[in-house]
Amino acid sequence: MKLAVQIQDxxxxxVLGGETVHALRGxxxxxxxxxxxxxxxxxGSGKSTLLNLLGCLDRPTGGRYLLSGVDVxxxxxxxxxxxxxxxxxxxxxxxxxxPALTVVENIEVPLYYSRRINPASKARSLELAExxxxxxxLGHRPTQLSGGQQQRVAIARSLVNDPExxxxxxxxxxxxxxxxxxxxxxxxxxxxxxxTIIMVTHEPDVAQRTKRSIVLRDGNIVSDLRH
Numbered sequence: 001m002k003l004a005v006q007i008q009d010x011x012x013x014x015v016l017g018g019e020t021v022h023a024l025r026g027x028x029x030x031x032x033x034x035x036x037x038x039x040x041x042x043x044g045s046g047k048s049t050l051l052n053l054l055g056c057l058d059r060p061t062g063g064r065y066l067l068s069g070v071d072v073x074x075x076x077x078x079x080x081x082x083x084x085x086x087x088x089x090x091x092x093x094x095x096x097x098x099p100a101l102t103v104v105e106n107i108e109v110p111l112y113y114s115r116r117i118n119p120a121s122k123a124r125s126l127e128l129a130e131x132x133x134x135x136x137x138l139g140h141r142p143t144q145l146s147g148g149q150q151q152r153v154a155i156a157r158s159l160v161n162d163p164e165x166x167x168x169x170x171x172x173x174x175x176x177x178x179x180x181x182x183x184x185x186x187x188x189x190x191x192x193x194x195x196t197i198i199m200v201t202h203e204p205d206v207a208q209r210t211k212r213s214i215v216l217r218d219g220n221i222v223s224d225l226r227h
Contacts (some may be wrong), residue, residue, distance in 0.1 A: 010063035041216035089158030147181035
């Protein structure tokens, strides 16, 4: 089984006020390609720290983070920026859309960072808009969309560079229960098509929609269960 992500004895420490804070205390797990994982835990458990490391927004104090077998733990800022732009798709709780851009232009944003704007990539952006049900909203701007529609734009944007996995940070946190179910249906459909998804959530009913739940507490994994 090919692995999308390997986390080996990952540790992260911060020095605050002269004291060392152990945010992650040697976390290890593998993510096979095509898996759908939820990461849970109370405030201060290490979820945000792990999210930043998985998204190549920070480097660990110790341990290894392998992305498709390549150790990215101590890469330069430029290399990490390139990985973020081309190999990881991000979905955020607050959508992070650009207000002045239309639906299709927001989907295209990662293509500019990776310098891959061309007729084929533009056509892919249009296909993704159709796929998430926004084919009739291509010229709309974020303020003209509902929260669920904005999150659909964010999901399409996360796919435009054909990433190795999708990292979702509380993707349903700002949505009502009906829209939450619709977004989870969409994520499950993408996963059924082979997409690897790692999702941070604090909602047990949302976690139940994934294939596997990892629970953190005090920087350690206390549970790792298949549903």
